[in-house]
Amino acid sequence: xxxxxxxxxxxxxxxxxxxxxxxxxxxxxxxxxxxxxxxxxxxxxxxxxxxxxxxxxxxxxxxxxxxxxxxxxxxxxxxxxxxxxxxxxxxxxxxxxxxxxxxxxxxxxxxxxxxxxxxxxxxxxxxxxxxxxxxxxxxxxxxxxxxxxxxxxxxxxxxxxxxxxxxxxxxxxxxxxxxxxxxxxxxxxxxxxxxxxxxxxxxxxxxxxxxxx
Amino acid sequence: xxxxxxxxxxxxxxxxxxxxxxxxxxxxxxxxxxxxxxxxxxxxxxxxxxxxxxxxxxxxxxxxxxxxxxxxxxxxxxxxx
Numbered sequence: 001x002x003x004x005x006x007x008x009x010x011x012x013x014x015x016x017x018x019x020x021x022x023x024x025x026x027x028x029x030x031x032x033x034x035x036x037x038x039x040x041x042x043x044x045x046x047x048x049x050x051x052x053x054x055x056x057x058x059x060x061x062x063x064x065x066x067x068x069x070x071x072x073x074x075x076x077x078x079x080x081x082x083x084x085x086x087x088x089x090x091x092x093x094x095x096x097x098x099x100x101x102x103x104x105x106x107x108x109x110x111x112x113x114x115x116x117x118x119x120x121x122x123x124x125x126x127x128x129x130x131x132x133x134x135x136x137x138x139x140x141x142x143x144x145x146x147x148x149x150x151x152x153x154x155x156x157x158x159x160x161x162x163x164x165x166x167x168x169x170x171x172x173x174x175x176x177x178x179x180x181x182x183x184x185x186x187x188x189x190x191x192x193x194x195x196x197x198x199x200x201x202x203x204x205x206x207x208x209x210x211x212x213x
Numbered sequence: 214x215x216x217x218x219x220x221x222x223x224x225x226x227x228x229x230x231x232x233x234x235x236x237x238x239x240x241x242x243x244x245x246x247x248x249x250x251x252x253x254x255x256x257x258x259x260x261x262x263x264x265x266x267x268x269x270x271x272x273x274x275x276x277x278x279x280x281x282x283x284x285x286x287x288x289x290x291x292x293x294x
Contacts, residue, residue: 082230084231155225
């Protein structure tokens with residue numbers, strides 16, 4: 001039968017043969033298909049690269065200050081100023097007890113409820129009111145630590161904070177914990193930024209250094 | 214190309230590197246900054262800083278005595294382009 005119809009004998013075990021276009025047209029078809037596949041591959045690679053770039057650490061440092069003690073906040077600012085001096089884009093995120101460190105000595109908030117007023121009375125009114133995490137003895141420990149540091153020529157917390165600002169460190173207050181603790185913007189220092197967990201994570205996921213103090 | 218001296222004697226960590234960074238910011242590529250510090254920790258600190266920062270290279274470190282007999286650690290930094 002095959003011989004009579006003149007079909008090639010190989011077609012018997014392969015798929016049925018279709019008529020091939022002439023060589024010139026064939027080359028063009030192949031070229032078009034290769035270009036199509038290559039473009040797809042290229043855009044996929046581009047997408048993967050952009051995605052990777054977004055998740056790769058940059059020269060950044062992110063520090064959470066949760067604690068409101070003098071020694072802990074000092075450590076945070078020593079690291080923050082050091083990081084900024086080394087060229088890292090640095091963000092310090094103040095949350096819960098850490099908010100006391102960025103309270104303004106002069107500013108006062110108005111229109112607070114009873115619980116918020118109590119909270120204000122029981123937390124330090126500025127960085128100068130922070131106690132130590134050990135041996136505070138109603139503030140005596142903090143006075144002693146500050147005196148000892150001054151005698152040694154070590155920068156005070158307020159000097160370090162001023163230095164951090166000079167170096168462009170982003171000081172961010174957590175708005176959720178401000179609400180939780182009844183802290184209003186009017187009580188905090190000028191020049192702060194405000195944000196939530198997403199703002200912190202946007203910085204932290206791209207940071208080489210990330211600390212919780 | 215110039216050579217300037219930054220006197221941070223009497224200061225402690227992190228002030229020497231902060232002041233050095235601020236001074237280097239104002240310099241041009243190739244300019245040399247000599248940081249004079251009395252903080253013994255600054256020797257390792259400037260090594261670490263140079264490894265992290267892209268601002269300058271640490272070319273030399275030496276120990277000197279100043280007029281009062283105090284030990285001074287000199288860090289020689291060259292501003293990068």
